[in-house]
Amino acid sequence: MKILKYWQAINLALREEMERDSAVVVFGEDVGLPGGPFGATRGLLDTFGAGRVRDTPISEAAITGMALGSAMSGLRPVVEIMFMDFITLAMDQLVNQAAKTAYMSNGAYQAPMVVRTLAGMHLKSGPQHSQAFESWIASVPGLKIVWPSTPADARGLLKAAIRDHDPVVVVESASLYTSRGEVETEEDGVVPLGVAAVRRTGDAATLVSWGGAMPRALAAADILAEQNIAVAVIDLRTLSPLDHATVRESVASTGRLVVLQDAPAPCSVGSELIAYAAQHSFADLTVPPLLICPPFAPIPSTPSLQPSYYPTADDVAARIKDLVVAPGARGTEG
């Protein structure tokens, strides 16, 4: 067992998979010689050579389509879209092409490709370098999307994504890149897609989150634990296919569902969780489900406005406490 940083775990997973399977190739902007903008691909060029690790021009559409075409032709590409904001430039190849490759060919072709991309809360970089579009990807049949919140899951989910036969978007949290965690490096450590992790058990409420918001979810649970309110915390890990069953099982025992996300509400993954609970957990819910998220606005770059945008652990703890202690009553501070 080692303590690794999130970015080191990503690097390790890439290295291990490239050793395991010669078909795995890595390309994207700055991934080769510079080792990636934040170190995730550091050293891969030296180890595996310029055939398998390639720096590309700034051509998101072409490199995503190239990942697809090479995946259909025997490679296992891992293409990097530097910031998830830029995935907009790759959407035709992701949505119209990769997502539908198996369907349109009736199974004759597969698209085993991975798109790695950075999202959420990057050092106050502002409206075009901070967005999280997991709901866009999760709403497309044929795509899969995961978002690890720990180094062990960063390694394990990336391995699973590379081995998967479908296009998988692997979102990495900018804010978690230097966070540390235990990684069982002597084991394969693959984390299956579609399985949420129960990070805390508790009977007062079910708090669901993922990605960069997870530390604040756990911190909120800690704050409430000191007040003898035990909140179950679920880390979704995979956003599509979504592990509704784990959430439903927890809500059946707590009766209260709270979702924390760093994306705004309309048409989001959190909205999907709430809708699902309304349909399938209606009899179990003792209070209305609660979605805690940023306001419906672009993300300001202003450092002092960050707490007005992203829900803090204190916000989350206070709102859950309101739910548990006095349902329907207004809290004094949100």
Add this chain to the structure above:
Amino acid sequence: MSDSPAPPDESPAQSRALELYDTMTRIRQFEITAERLQATGRIETSLHLSIGQEAVAAGVCYPMRTTDLITSTHRGHGHCLAKGGQLAPMMGELFAKAGGYCGGKSGSMHIADPRSGILGANAIVGGGIPIALGAALAIQQQQRDDVAAVFFGEGAAAEGVLHESLNLASLWRLPILFVCENNGFAEMTPVSVHLAATNVADFAAAHKVPATTIDGNDVLEVLAAAEAAIDRARAGEGPSLLECRTYRWRGHYQGDPEVYRTKAEVEEWTKRDPLLALRSRYPQLSTHFDELDTKAGVDIELAVQEASSWADPLPTAVLENVYAQPLGAK
């Protein structure tokens, strides 16, 4: 018509001419048959026919192997047939039958066949361009001497992804042919309105990709240019662009009122019929060409009958193959 024996000492050039003609007449008659079947309601999906453009498909695909890979366009029946697509599963896909190439679920614009190296026709203008780039990358990475080819119209020359892909192909010396069928119209808009450049081939020069503009209705000229480009790619010398000037006889889609061109213009181009052009180069093979026309007609009719007898997809087909690896599967 009686079977005439092949002339003794049929030259390689003559054999080749017969094979090229065979491909073109199959494409021609397949398209005409599909047109007829759609008019009578037996084909319900939209069709984008390539009548008049047969020489490009036939000439480019003739030197290609089964292991070479192509992507095609929404107007792709010709490319698919020339690359080795079989008549019955193609017709079956147009009929939306379960035995069609795509299980009847994708239709005319998405025909794909791994056994023939057809990665897929594509309904998104320019969508197949970077996919072919990826196929070329795989070929290069696997150290094969196969090639990838992408067909696209001059309408796609306005898409940014073409320029991204020319740049990348040039930088990495990828084994890919960019084949532009310049038929004068992007959907309903003439070239003069949608392209500032005179030739699509001009774009390639900026990216240091060798390019040539040729008569796309002269199948032998297409073949010569394709062979040169393919040989270059196989030798590791990188990409090429072939701009083939041609013309589509039918509208953008079946049902297009074609208000954007005159009947006189269409008639003028039908005189430059690629099939007639090849016939005129080998008048001594006239009887053989006729036989090929007849055989193609027979084969296509058989394919229509066979595909007509196939079942429709079951309702459960809606949810099949959404994923190659559904949750829980290994």
